[in-house]
Structure formats: structure tokens, C-alpha cells
Amino acid sequence: MTDKKQLKREQIMQSALELFALKGFYSTSVPDIASSLKMSVGNLYNYFKSKDILAKEIIKYISAYLGKKIREVNEQNISTEEKTRKIIEVYFKTAMLKPEMIDYFLRIYLSTREVFNEGCEGMICVNEFVTEIMIYFEEGVKCGDLRDQDFFSAFGLFMGYLGGMVFLKGEKILPKELDEYVDDIAFNIYKALSK
Amino acid sequence: MKTKVLWLSAIACNGNTHSFLNYPYMEQFLNDFEFIYHPVIDTDYTLEEIVSSVIACDILLIEGSIAEDFQRADTSIVKIIQTYSKIVKKIVTVGTCATFGGIFRESDYKNVSGLHFNQELPTNTFREIKDKTVSISGCPIHPEVLVNTLYAIKKDIRLELDKYLRPKEYFAYTIHNGCTRNEYFEYKVDNHKFGELEGCMFYDHGCQAPYTQGSCNKILWNEINSKTRAGLPCMGCTEPGFPRENLFSTKKNMGIPENLPVGVGKRVYLTLAGITKAFTIERLEKKLLND
Numbered sequence: 078m079t080d081k082k083q084l085k086r087e088q089i090m091q092s093a094l095e096l097f098a099l100k101g102f103y104s105t106s107v108p109d110i111a112s113s114l115k116m117s118v119g120n121l122y123n124y125f126k127s128k129d130i131l132a133k134e135i136i137k138y139i140s141a142y143l144g145k146k147i148r149e150v151n152e153q154n155i156s157t158e159e160k161t162r163k164i165i166e167v168y169f170k171t172a173m174l175k176p177e178m179i180d181y182f183l184r185i186y187l188s189t190r191e192v193f194n195e196g197c198e199g200m201i202c203v204n205e206f207v208t209e210i211m212i213y214f215e216e217g218v219k220c221g222d223l224r225d226q227d228f229f230s231a232f233g234l235f236m237g238y239l240g241g242m243v244f245l246k247g248e249k250i251l252p253k254e255l256d257e258y259v260d261d262i263a264f265n266i267y268k269a270l271s272k
Numbered sequence: 273m274k275t276k277v278l279w280l281s282a283i284a285c286n287g288n289t290h291s292f293l294n295y296p297y298m299e300q301f302l303n304d305f306e307f308i309y310h311p312v313i314d315t316d317y318t319l320e321e322i323v324s325s326v327i328a329c330d331i332l333l334i335e336g337s338i339a340e341d342f343q344r345a346d347t348s349i350v351k352i353i354q355t356y357s358k359i360v361k362k363i364v365t366v367g368t369c370a371t372f373g374g375i376f377r378e379s380d381y382k383n384v385s386g387l388h389f390n391q392e393l394p395t396n397t398f399r400e401i402k403d404k405t406v407s408i409s410g411c412p413i414h415p416e417v418l419v420n421t422l423y424a425i426k427k428d429i430r431l432e433l434d435k436y437l438r439p440k441e442y443f444a445y446t447i448h449n450g451c452t453r454n455e456y457f458e459y460k461v462d463n464h465k466f467g468e469l470e471g472c473m474f475y476d477h478g479c480q481a482p483y484t485q486g487s488c489n490k491i492l493w494n495e496i497n498s499k500t501r502a503g504l505p506c507m508g509c510t511e512p513g514f515p516r517e518n519l520f521s522t523k524k525n526m527g528i529p530e531n532l533p534v535g536v537g538k539r540v541y542l543t544l545a546g547i548t549k550a551f552t553i554e555r556l557e558k559k560l561l562n563d
Contacts, residue, residue: 199550208542211528215538218525228527 086124088114090135098180102132102189129192136186136193136202139178143171144205151212157222157271160213162263165239169255172243179243210235217270224272234269238262274306275426277331278322278356279366281311282349283376283384284336288367291412294494295419305422319345323352331425332360337369339381350397353387357401362425363387364406366418371407371436372512389436391512407437409486411509416491417442436512438485446534447481447506450489451498457482460548461556467503469560475529478520480508482533 092113096105107128111121125131150163172179186193186203193202200207214231217223223231242258245251251258281289289312295301308329309315309322317327323345334353342349357363365387368374372386385395388402398405406425408418421439424431432440448457456462456472464471473479481489484506488498500506507519523530532541 200546201550204543204546207546208539211526211542212538214526215528219530223526225525231526 082124086134087138089121089124090131090138093131094135094139094181095177097132097135097185098177102185102192130196132185132189132192133196133202135181136197137205139182140203140206142178143167144209146171147206147209147213151209151216157213157217157220158263158267160217161267161270162259164210164213165259165263165266166256168239169243169259172246173255176247179240180247183240183244183247207232214270222272223270231270235266238266274304275330275422276308276328277305277310277333277422278308278327278329278360279310279313279333279335280349280352280356281344282334282336282338282370283342283379283381284367284369286311286335287412288335288410288418292366292415292418295415296495297419301419304426323347326355326359329356329359330361331422332356332363333366334363334370334387335366337373337376337379337381337384338387339379339384342381353398357398357404360404362406363401363404364408364418364421364425365437366408367413368409368411368509368511368514371409371438372514374411375515389512402437405437406431406433406439409436409438409443409510411507411514414442414487414491414493417487434485438510442487442491443485443510445485445487445490447484447486447488447498447500447510448533449487451481451500452489453500456556458548459551459553459556460545461553463557464503469503470556470558473500473503473505474522476522477505478507478518478522479505480511480516480531481506483531484508484511485534486510 089110093105093110096109096113100109107121108118110131111118114121125134146167147164150160150167153160153163155163168179196202210232211228214223214228218225239262242251242255242262246255279289289310293312307313307315308327309317309319311319321327332353338349338353340348340350344352353363365371368386369376370386372389372391373384374386377384377390386407387398388395388405388407406421408421410417417439421431421442424439434440434443436443448454451457453472456464456470457474460472460475462472462475462477464473464477466477474482479500481500488506489500492498492501505520508514508516528538528542532538
């Protein structure tokens with residue numbers, strides 16, 4: 078794929094992402110997405126064959142984006158405690174700068190499972206993100222910082238907590254900005270997961 | 273002319289001798305080779321004669337771990353090895369103890385190791401004879417691997433060796449290669465019960481086959497079977513670190529196996545695992561044959 082075509086694909090995904098997050102998946106049509114980009118519906122179909130395919134590509138795009146950021150943290154030579162904090166920062170920063178991404182994850186991907194049943198089985202479409210979280214856990218256990226336990230009990234604690242905070246922010250319930258909670262949340266998560 | 277072989281037993285359980293006696297074409301072998309001494313086979317010389325003089329010999333086989341203070345016929349095993357290694361064409365370490373130290377590293381003798389390696393680490397005592405040595409690791413050795421190597425030496429066939437001096441012909445593969453449970457490995461199905469046909473034992477049952485090098489599933493034992501085919505995990509017996517602890521359970525960190533297949537990076541492994549775990553292959557969840 079040429080760089081130009083790849084850039085256009087990303088623009089479409091970004092616009093669709095914003096519309097899905099704003100109006101919901103079912104209330105957003107392909108013509109809505111096309112007109113937000115000032116392109117024809119026919120041309121958009123050259124890039125994505127259907128709205129469902131677009132939806133799946135978007136979740137992969139978000140997963141790859143977050144996965145890359147967390148990989149940068151994983152590859153740093155720092156303690157598990159510091160990594161914990163940095164991953165939380167990455168997640169909250171994304172929620173603040175690109176709220177539509179986390180919104181899409183929470184409100185579309187997790188709540189519209191029928192769209193993702195085929196092609197996004199299990200955690201396939203969020204693989205890059207989940208892989209980095211796995212590596213963070215695995216390396217934490219290996220160096221003796223984290224307590225060994227079932228992956229999902231740790232994953233649920235970590236992601237459930239962060240997702241919940243972003244959700245509360247989205248509902249305008251949180252009195253402070255997300256980054257003001259990083260210290261406490263990093264302390265709580267590390268304390269819960271460490272030996 | 274028969275090739276003359278000395279089988280020297282150091283700190284050993286004789287397991288390699290037992291395994292060797294299962295070689296299916298022993299009559300042919302004994303037409304081509306002659307033991308000047310072997311601990312359980314009748315030979316022309318006694319161990320005392322072997323130690324008190326130097327008997328003509330082509331290949332020195334060493335079984336068991338080595339320590340300076342371990343003696344045979346009142347002579348240090350190190351001295352016997354040094355004497356015979358000078359006159360032979362090749363030296364073969366028979367088994368994991370002679371190669372890496374093995375389980376007898378835990379014995380009461382001092383500084384126990386293999387001939388050239390203490391687990392992964394090279395040792396110095398016998399460095400002058402390193403060029404003459406071929407390692408056949410395994411607990412025990414596979415009889416065909418040992419015998420085929422001896423024939424290669426007899427016929428002056430050049431053996432390509434790995435970093436532990438093991439013939440690549442047999443040790444460049446993993447035990448996983450040829451395992452009949454590969455489908456279960458591919459789709460991450462470990463619903464194994466010991467002894468049964470179904471399920472891969474890598475994920476929960478401690479199988480080390482994907483990161484253990486050898487030919488057990490390529491050249492079958494007694495021409496019939498292998499551990500993994502019979503429903504027992506590979507215990508990694510050809511590897512420098514053998515034996516590890518907890519041979520029947522897979523060491524995991526937050527659900528991720530600590531040891532991954534040879535040469536497979538963690539991200540690659542987790543990506544593939546994530547994909548295959550998303551699917552259920554019904555055929556692999558059921559019994560293959562009804563009881």
C-alpha cells in the first residue's frame with residue numbers, strides 16, 4: 078500500500094472513530110463518515126468494504142497505537158513500579174488527547190460484540206495491546222516484583238480500574254483531571270499486584 | 273578389522289549401558305567393534321589391566337560425571353581419561369552426566385562436571401582433547417544415536433557439531449519435531465491426562481520438547497515410541513541444565529510459559545497464542561478413539 082493510501086485509510090478511521098464515539102455505532106452511517114471527510118461514499122468503499130470491516134480495523138488501529146506506546150515503556154530499563162506508573166500515564170494521556178480512542182474501546186468495542194464476533198474472536202483485534210500488558214506482567218513476575226497469579230485476575234484489576242476511571246471522566250463525574258489521579262492509582266495498582 | 277573401544281564408567285548409574293544394550297542390531301555392532309573393557313560385557317581385559325598399562329584403543333567412551341577424587345581401580349578417573357585420551361582417535365561422552373555433569377553434580381564428590389562442560393559453562397581440565405571429543409547427551413543416550421556416531425567415527429565421516437560438541441545430525445532438531453501431538457500444540461490445547469493420546473503437554477504438564485534438542489521423535493526408542501508419544505512430557509534430558517525441578521508442571525509467570533520454543537521471541541509467541549486461543553477446534557477437544 079502506498080503511503081498516500083495508508084494516510085487516507087488512517088484519516089477515514091480517525092473520522093469514523095470520532096463519529097462512532099460521538100453518535101454511537103448504529104446511528105453513524107457510511108455516508109456520514111464520507112461526508113465528514115468530503116469524499117464520496119463510493120470512494121470510501123474503495124478503502125473499507127463495509128462499516129463492520131471499518132469497525133474492526135479501527136479497534137486494531139487503537140490496539141496497535143496503545144501497544145506501541147506500552148512497548149516503549151516495556152523496553153525501558155526501569156523497575157516494575159515505574160513501568161506501572163508509565164503505563165497508566167500512557168493510558169490516561171491517550172484518554173485525554175484522543176478521548177475518542179478509549180471511548181471507542183469502551184463504548185463500541187466492548188458493547189457492540191455482535192459486530193466483532195467474526196474476525197475479532199477472543200482478543201485477536203486487541204492483540205498488540207494485550208501482548209504488551211502480558212509482557213509487563215510476565216517480566217514483573219520474573220524479576221520478583223509482582224506476585225504470580227492468573228493472567229486475567231491481574232488484567233481485570235489493571236484494565237478494569239483504568240477503564241472505570243476513563244468512563245467516569247467521560248460521564249463528567251470525576252471532579253479532577255485524569256492525570257491528577259495517576260499517583261494514587263499507580264500506588265494502588267502496584268500495591269495490589271506486587272508481592 | 274574391529275574398532276577397539278574402551279567404555280569407561282565414571283560417576284554413573286549405568287543407565288546408558290542399559291540403554292545401549294537395547295540397540296536392536298547388537299550382533300552386527302559387535303562384528304564391527306570390540307570392547308577392550310566394558311563394565312557389564314565380558315572383555316579380554318580387566319579394569320585393573322586397563323588402568324595399570326595402556327592397551328591399544330581407538331575410541332574412548334566415557335559414561336558418568338567426572339570428579340578428580342572419583343576413582344576406578346584405585347586410580348583417579350581424571351588420570352585414566354588423560355592416559356587413554358592421548359592414544360585414541362576420538363572420545364565420546366556418553367550421556368548427559370559425562371557431557372554436562374547431570375544429576376551427579378549433586379553427589380558428594382568435589383567439583384563434579386561433564387568432560388568439557390559444567391552445565392552450560394565450559395571447563396578447562398581437558399581442553400587439550402576438546403578437538404577429539406564428540407558429545408552424545410541424553411539421560412539415557414539414545415542407543416541408535418550412539419551407535420550411528422561410532423560408525424561415523426569408524427568410517428572417518430566428518431561430523432558437524434553444535435556448541436556442546438553434539439552431532440547436529442541428531443541434535444539440531446528439537447524433540448518437538450515429529451511429536452504426534454503437534455496439532456494440540458498449534459491450537460494450544462492442553463487438556464492432557466498422563467498416558468492418554470490427546471493433548472499437548474507443553475502448556476501445563478511441563479513438556480520441554482519445544483526447547484530441548486535431540487531426535488527422540490525422529491528416531492523412535494526401541495523403534496516404537498517416545499516419551500511424548502506415550503503421554504509423558506519431555507524432561508529435557510539432553511540439555512545442559514538437566515534435571516530441572518518440577519518436571520511435571522510448566523513454570524509460568526502470570527500464565528505465560530517461562531521457557532518458550534527455541535528461537536521464538538516472546539512477542540511472536542504471545543501474538544500467535546492470542547490468535548489460536550481465540551478459536552476452539554472441536555475435534556481436538558474430544559477423545560480421538562473411544563475406549
